[in-house]
Amino acid sequence: MVPLSAYLAVAACLFSIGIVGLFLNRKNVLIILMCIELILLSVNINLAAFSHFLQDISGQIFIFFVLTVAASEVAVGLAILVAYYRNRRSINVDDINTLQG
Amino acid sequence: MNPVNINMPVIAPLIPEMFVAVMAMVILIGDLFLAKEHKVWSGYLAILTCVVAGFLTFSMSPSHAVTAFYGLFVLDPFASYAKLLIYAGTALAIILSLDYIKDEFGVGEYYSLMLFGMLGMMIIVSSPNFVTMYLGLELMALCTYVLVGFQRDVLRSSEAALKYFILGSLATGILLYGISFLYGVTGSFDFASVGAGIAHSGSSGRLAVLLGMVLVIAGLAFKVSIAPFHMWTPDAYEGAPTPVTAYMSVAPKVAGLVILIRVLVDVMPSLHVEYVTIFTWLAVLTMAVGNLAAIAQRNIKRMLAYSTIGHVGFVMLGIIAGNADGYAGVLVYMTIYLFMNMGAFAVIVLMRRDGIQGELLDDFAGLSKVHPGYALAMGLYLFSLAGIPFLGGFWGKYVVFMAAIETGHLYLAITALLFSVVGAFYYIRVVKYIYFDDTRVEFNFVENRLMQATVAVTAIAVVGLGLYPGPLINICKAALGGII
Numbered sequence: 001m002v003p004l005s006a007y008l009a010v011a012a013c014l015f016s017i018g019i020v021g022l023f024l025n026r027k028n029v030l031i032i033l034m035c036i037e038l039i040l041l042s043v044n045i046n047l048a049a050f051s052h053f054l055q056d057i058s059g060q061i062f063i064f065f066v067l068t069v070a071a072s073e074v075a076v077g078l079a080i081l082v083a084y085y086r087n088r089r090s091i092n093v094d095d096i097n098t099l100q101g
Numbered sequence: 102m103n104p105v106n107i108n109m110p111v112i113a114p115l116i117p118e119m120f121v122a123v124m125a126m127v128i129l130i131g132d133l134f135l136a137k138e139h140k141v142w143s144g145y146l147a148i149l150t151c152v153v154a155g156f157l158t159f160s161m162s163p164s165h166a167v168t169a170f171y172g173l174f175v176l177d178p179f180a181s182y183a184k185l186l187i188y189a190g191t192a193l194a195i196i197l198s199l200d201y202i203k204d205e206f207g208v209g210e211y212y213s214l215m216l217f218g219m220l221g222m223m224i225i226v227s228s229p230n231f232v233t234m235y236l237g238l239e240l241m242a243l244c245t246y247v248l249v250g251f252q253r254d255v256l257r258s259s260e261a262a263l264k265y266f267i268l269g270s271l272a273t274g275i276l277l278y279g280i281s282f283l284y285g286v287t288g289s290f291d292f293a294s295v296g297a298g299i300a301h302s303g304s305s306g307r308l309a310v311l312l313g314m315v316l317v318i319a320g321l322a323f324k325v326s327i328a329p330f331h332m333w334t335p336d337a338y339e340g341a342p343t344p345v346t347a348y349m350s351v352a353p354k355v356a357g358l359v360i361l362i363r364v365l366v367d368v369m370p371s372l373h374v375e376y377v378t379i380f381t382w383l384a385v386l387t388m389a390v391g392n393l394a395a396i397a398q399r400n401i402k403r404m405l406a407y408s409t410i411g412h413v414g415f416v417m418l419g420i421i422a423g424n425a426d427g428y429a430g431v432l433v434y435m436t437i438y439l440f441m442n443m444g445a446f447a448v449i450v451l452m453r454r455d456g457i458q459g460e461l462l463d464d465f466a467g468l469s470k471v472h473p474g475y476a477l478a479m480g481l482y483l484f485s486l487a488g489i490p491f492l493g494g495f496w497g498k499y500v501v502f503m504a505a506i507e508t509g510h511l512y513l514a515i516t517a518l519l520f521s522v523v524g525a526f527y528y529i530r531v532v533k534y535i536y537f538d539d540t541r542v543e544f545n546f547v548e549n550r551l552m553q554a555t556v557a558v559t560a561i562a563v564v565g566l567g568l569y570p571g572p573l574i575n576i577c578k579a580a581l582g583g584i585i
Binding site: 022029032038065081 | 226230232235236239243246247251253254255256257259260261262263266267271272273274275278280281282284288289290312335336339340350
């Protein structure tokens with residue numbers, strides 16, 4: 001049987017890839033959206049693993065909430081990205097510099 | 102066939118939430134039937150919704166905690182008081198929007214997004230469970246992302262929304278990752294059960310508990326812009342339409358601080374030593390970032406963004422104190438902050454004219470010669486934000502600083518005092534522009550009775566609370582009945 005730590009390690013890897021991708025990526029905002037999805041999915045793996053090993057269903061229910069909200073979050077994110085693209089004609093991360101900071 | 106016995110969930114404590122949700126949808130649909138020149142009625146209806154919700158919450162505010170939906174929702178005096186603050190913040194932000202937003206596309210969506218965001222905050226302050234908290238936080242966050250980018254033809258508005266969205270989603274991910282570890286150790290999402298589970302977790306789950314604690318605190322710190330999770334604040338504040346900036350600066354902060362207190366009190370009492378250490382350093386950093394960076398700003402919205410960060414740093418002293426006085430101090434501080442900050446934003450919105458936003462410090466030069474009334478009000482707000490004695494802001498600082506000293510955080514209180522002196526510099530600099538500089542631009546104020554009334558009422562509140570803070574402090578102490 002696969003131990004709990006293996007699931008947690010996979011989730012931790014995905015989470016780290018998501019965080020690193022968010023900060024190292026200088027090319028494209030779409031990649032940032034993918035990284036955010038990756039972070040949320042790593043949370044779901046964590047919850048599913050814990051839920052199975054604790055024999056407790058509430059973790060799996062929470063996954064459905066996370067999945068649903070993540071979908072609406074990406075919808076809002078893409079809408080904002082489209083509005084931004086119309087104004088700026090670019091989705092390059094380096095071009096997001098009108099507001100200094 | 103036997104009748105099936107179904108336990109209907111208790112829903113009475115959610116009447117204000119249901120009312121707001123229904124009204125937000127009514128406005129969303131009703132707006133479609135309004136002609137362009139009558140769209141402002143959606144705004145009046147939204148203000149009415151906040152007022153009625155306030156009466157509902159006030160009339161049913163309980164003396165002890167009442168739970169609903171099998172313990173997924175709680176209504177206690179603490180939540181009721183926070184909800185009243187949230188209604189006031191939202192209603193004032195809607196008043197500021199009436200004139201500002203009337204030429205934008207999709208006015209009805211704007212007001213219903215504000216109400217849905219308010220609904221999210223109401224759910225946050227009433228959540229005794231991580232699932233409810235997460236849903237409330239997301240409802241609030243998704244609405245604010247859209248509101249920040251509402252001027253979709255303006256580059257800086259959509260850029261601010263994009264930055265806010267990316268960092269906000271990252272914070273949500275971090276928060277969820279932390280929650281998943283706390284769930285893994287304790288097997289529950291309920292605050293009280295998680296708290297009990299952490300207390301009994303022993304040394305084997307220690308690492309997971311600490312990781313979960315740090316990640317949950319980081320996620321919530323983002324929502325209330327505690328440094329170093331404040332990066333989004335200046336950009337989102339500057340790029341957003343000014344009424345949205347006003348909206349974001351008070352009500353979500355109240356919701357975030359209330360849920361932070363709830364999480365610390367219910368989930369992490371056994372980690373008190375650890376989180377006080379974390380918060381002490383974060384508070385010093387937050388006060389330093391807020392007050393020092395504000396000095397360099399030429400845009401008043403950006404300056405008020407750093408000012409918000411600085412004020413959150415001061416409020417954290419109440420959380421660090423961790424006793425009834427400290428938590429009551431947080432509520433006192435936020436109540437007074439609501440009036441002075443909303444008033445300052447009202448004056449900024451009133452100064453908007455064609456093409457010029459009234460946002461640069463230079464735009465305020467010579468205001469006193471043109472309009473002594475607004476100049477006086479703005480001066481009162483700024484002195485109050487600076488914490489000059491016998492205006493409202495002084496008592497907010499006084500209560501949290503005293504709470505910190507009583508619990509033995511003397512050096513932290515002294516540090517906070519020094520930073521509030523630094524903060525006084527950049528507030529009073531604006532007063533200098535208003536009173537002692539010559540007029541550089543032509544003033545052309547928006548004529549709107551409701552907004553002028555807002556300026557008058559908030560200015561009176563700032564002075565009144567400065568002279569008679571006693572009743573407010575007592576009300577806030579009574580509002581803690583549910584949590585301590």
